[in-house]
Amino acid sequence: QKEVEQNSGPLSVPEGAIASLNCTYSDRGSQSFFWYRQYSGKSPELIMSIYSNGDKEDGRFTAQLNKASQYVSLLIRDSQPSDSATYLCAVNTRPSSFASYDKVIFGPGTSLSVIP
């Protein structure tokens, strides 16, 4: 069973601090990695995609990928109360060696609370 794991949290950080969210995945063949933000009662919103090892920055968000360690992270700099949400890590995977398609599986999410 291919898996994506995340710390469930809640992760609490003070306003202005860096929030660090972590994700590990089990499928060594995965090539596409995503971070979604989900506010309470709302649907997930794609905030970052990363496909190559290293860092990818977009505004206050930085995604980091290490395929050798099967590890993806999301850093949020200068955290704001509006960043308080659940962050979902998602990874493409092939269900089995016999499958002819890939699918995306989601981790359980990490709840982030930014304290003013």
Next chain:
Amino acid sequence: SQTIHQWPATLVQPVGSPLSLECTVEGTSNPNLYWYRQAAGRGLQLLFYSVGIGQISSEVPQNLSASRPQDRQFILSSKKLLLSDSGFYLCAWTIGGFEQFFGPGTRLTVL
């Protein structure tokens, strides 16, 4: 730009009643479409996906079914709801890759 609609937004149904949830996508052609369920405090569970009209793949055996009667329409159905069917149902689409974009969702409560 692409837009995805889901209705109804909320639904309360008795156990044993039928279900029909609808998802439509605007601004794109031949999308891959997905139905997910998110139980309270849980992650996203893929239920069905479709790569074209009439083409449905089921991920989890259950009392739910899906249909795609038109290119941009995806329907989730049940003949008899169970208590365990309660949850947040999300439709998503993608074109040519794995970046999925979600609709606003339908919150279903089965009593």
